[in-house]
Amino acid sequence: PLTSLSLADSRLKAELSTVLSALGSNSSLTHLDISGNAMGDMGAKIMAKALQINTKLR
Numbered sequence: 001p002l003t004s005l006s007l008a009d010s011r012l013k014a015e016l017s018t019v020l021s022a023l024g025s026n027s028s029l030t031h032l033d034i035s036g037n038a039m040g041d042m043g044a045k046i047m048a049k050a051l052q053i054n055t056k057l058r
Contacts, residue, residue, distance in 0.1 A: 005029060006032075007032075007037065013038050016037050017042060017046050019034075020047050023047075023053070023054045028056070030057060030058055
């Protein structure tokens with residue numbers, strides 16, 4: 001299973017929302033690096049919601 005994913009400096013904007021939305025259904029991922037991406041306010045809200053569901057991320 002996928003346990004670590006680095007999307008650092010991938011220049012993701014709107015696409016990042018799709019990735020973050022999928023976090024809720026991935027129970028094996030423990031490390032996610034999304035630094036250097038412009039996720040904006042909407043991305044931050046989606047990330048907060050995903051983190052409420054996926055408590056495995058560190």
